[in-house]
Amino acid sequence: MSERPARPGAATALFGALALGAVVAVAIAWSSIHKTPGLEGWLTGIFAGLFLGLMVAGAGAWAVMLLAPRPARRAAEQEPATYQPDDELGRVLAELEVARLDTQRRINAGAVWRIPLCILGAVLLWLATQFGDDPADVGDLLMFMGAGAFGGYFWAASALSQAYRRLYKERVLPRLAAGFGALAWRPAQPPLEEFRRHRLFPDWDACEAEDEIFGDYRGMPLSIIELKLTKGSGKNERTVFHGLAAAVSLPRGLRGTTVVVPDRGMFGNLAERLRGGPCQPVRLEDPAFEKAYEVYGSDQVSARALLTPAFMERFLAFAGAGHFGAPAALVQDNRLLMALGNMGGSDLFEPPSYRKPAAGREALTRLHEDIASVLKAADAVIDLDQAARLQPRA
């Protein structure tokens, strides 16, 4: 039988958990005796105190075993199968693994005192309620303590896990994107002011956009942003748009601004027209397209130079394919930006948790697939335009 290596600081933390259990037992006994004087109060206090004290001590011991840093040999034994990246990415992942273990160590170190402190705070809060008109019962105490433990862990992990997440994205995603050609990753900076000015989306209040894949793709400058727009807050919050904003600079000589948005009904379209602005309605010959979309342009000829009958047909087929819902488009000179909604609620480019190995195959494969899927969307956008689709594929 092999000898298990000791975990540093585990003994102290275990002692702390036992002490916390004892405090809880005494607190419950005292509270019960104070609330119900006599034998009944004494018996209830002693048994309930011992029971809950033991539960707290047991939960504390379990948390200690979970959070205490594992010795290196054990960690290596438990490591799951990892993805085999190229040398450069391998070096980055090795550095990230060091950062991850450091993050884990710092979170655990913080949790060792933050969790008990928050549990203690919760117990004190519960005790304070005992002096009020409507004292909380023993079941509430468990709830208070659970919330305290959760709060303490969140306090310890939140900032550090966010920092690790950011670091992982900054180091790994650019290298994964580079595997697809002259592409890279950067924190997203969506042109929200332009979205608002050209009313590409219905009114929104808040925007979430973290990731942008950019670079040259099929010989054209490309930028793809994962975008989520919401309206309202709390229970009234609703998603206005969740999807990709894919922008490509077409090899064309287009001028001015053209906006293509899904038809907003008679009153919606009328309101849009009454708002005025430099873009005027563009009437097109395709009745199906006219029915499904409203087009506004600052240059009638340039709008039609892009929206050829073939483009409109492909646009409708693209919308009808069911992958993205009804798309919207904003064209400024040669830059075509398509808003492709309907992501099914899933977030792209999510790095693995600090609890999992940095070089885990599953996370790397998922990130790789995410980039491949957004490039498929880019292909679909590029192929809408006849001149762009003739560009050689990478």
Next chain:
Amino acid sequence: MNGIVWIVIAVAVVGLYVWYAAIVKRKNRVAEALSGIDVQLSQRHELIPNILAIAKRYLAHEQTLLADIARLRTTGQERLGSADPKAIAEKFTAENQLTAGLGRLFAVAEGYPELKSDALMVRAQATYQEVETNVAAARRFYNASVTALRNACQIFPGQLVAALAGVGHLPPFFEAPAEHRGPVNAADHL
């Protein structure tokens, strides 16, 4: 009774005025679209001498075709800016002949691999394609504007106010060249 008559007359006058204003707006829209066509045709005319200069180096046996294109370009150039419906129709006919001539030139060029692969010719052909796309877009805008004007003038009471609004003869459509209306090779669009 008199009151009702006056109300009917007032409604009719207001209705006629609104119709008159719509016709004037649409007439101006046609003029705008026509000038848009002229801009694109002018770009096409500017490009043709370059194409001819490159082609001359390789197509010594096609001098008649090159001369025809040069002549059609001169004719088209002279007719830019015309506002009279008859002159506009002649301009469109000349431009369609020019498009057909250029189409023949590019078809002939297919038989001359050196000309086809000449870097200047490749670039000129790409620019020509872009200009042709813009000409087609301008033509669609113009035809849509003409349709709107014709509808306003030909639907009652349009006939009553069209002359007042200065619309005598209705402008002609700019039909696409015959070879552009033929069957499409699906492989080019897949």
